[in-house]
Amino acid sequence: MNQEAPVITAAHIRKAFGSKVVLEDISLEVRKAETFGLLGPSGSGKTTLVRLLTGIEEADSGEVHVLGVKVPRLSLLSQIGYMAQSDALYSELSAKDNLEFFASLYGLRKERRTKRIREVMEIVDLQEHLLKKVNQYSGGMKRRLSLAIALLHEPPLLILDEPTVGIDPVLRKSIWKELKALNERGTTIVLTTHVMDEAEKCDRLGMIREGRLLAEDTPANLLQATGASSIEEAFLYYGGVHS
Numbered sequence: 001m002n003q004e005a006p007v008i009t010a011a012h013i014r015k016a017f018g019s020k021v022v023l024e025d026i027s028l029e030v031r032k033a034e035t036f037g038l039l040g041p042s043g044s045g046k047t048t049l050v051r052l053l054t055g056i057e058e059a060d061s062g063e064v065h066v067l068g069v070k071v072p073r074l075s076l077l078s079q080i081g082y083m084a085q086s087d088a089l090y091s092e093l094s095a096k097d098n099l100e101f102f103a104s105l106y107g108l109r110k111e112r113r114t115k116r117i118r119e120v121m122e123i124v125d126l127q128e129h130l131l132k133k134v135n136q137y138s139g140g141m142k143r144r145l146s147l148a149i150a151l152l153h154e155p156p157l158l159i160l161d162e163p164t165v166g167i168d169p170v171l172r173k174s175i176w177k178e179l180k181a182l183n184e185r186g187t188t189i190v191l192t193t194h195v196m197d198e199a200e201k202c203d204r205l206g207m208i209r210e211g212r213l214l215a216e217d218t219p220a221n222l223l224q225a226t227g228a229s230s231i232e233e234a235f236l237y238y239g240g241v242h243s
């Protein structure tokens with residue numbers, strides 16, 4: 001059992017856009033060096049929740065603390081590697097120039113910058129496309145470059161919104177291997193997914209449906225508690241769809 005203070009604590013989060021309530025009374029904790037997966041169908045509120053955790057979006061009520069600090073806080077930005085669902089890249093620039101830009105934003109000095117750019121491009125298997133303009137990249141390549149940028153400054157917390165969408169199974173496997181290696185080195189990871197086999201790879205899962213957290217536990221415990229034979233079945237169970 002990890003006795004350290006949680007890296008993320010969200011308490012009674014509520015968020016509405018106009019009259020539409022998108023998140024209702026969400027409370028959760030993410031522990032140091034774990035991979036916490038947010039699993040839920042399209043439109044269930046996963047992106048809104050991770051945006052609240054980063055401080056990009058503000059809750060109507062409830063509080064989020066990250067690394068002991070109340071969100072939003074500018075100083076937290078250097079502590080978080082955030083990969084949004086839509087890629088925030090400069091398409092007229094090369095991958096290298098994009099990486100250089102974000103590296104300078106994070107204050108990486110020249111030597112470390114060069115080393116890290118090489119390392120992160122290897123992780124996402126784009127080293128041969130470093131000088132190519134982003135507008136010549138495929139959708140999957142852009143996702144991989146976005147992941148590389150999130151990893152660049154070696155933040156203690158990674159928040160990844162659907163990081164492996166559009167990425168082929170072989171590379172997906174190697175990216176998961178890297179995420180697990182980062183866990184072992186102390187990095188905490190929060191990611192969203194609606195892919196069940198990815199959900200099983202997370203240390204703990206939060207199941208979200210219609211803005212509510214249905215359950216939160218390890219994949220094994222969720223299976224045991226529901227008597228389900230798959231995460232998909234467990235999700236349906238908590239969603240009230242008993243077979």
Ligand SMILES: Nc1ncnc2c1ncn2[C@@H]1O[C@H](COP(=O)(O)OP(=O)(O)OP(=O)(O)O)[C@@H](O)[C@H]1O
Binds near residue numbers: 017045048049
């Ligand atoms: N800025 C916004 N203004 C109004 N409605 C919004 C806004 N952002 C999100 N929503 C709505 O909030 C709900 C949850 O959206 P969200 O993107 O958080 O879901 P999601 O689970 O991440 O979905 P997906 O897996 O498709 O990305 C949706 O109904 C969406 O239309």
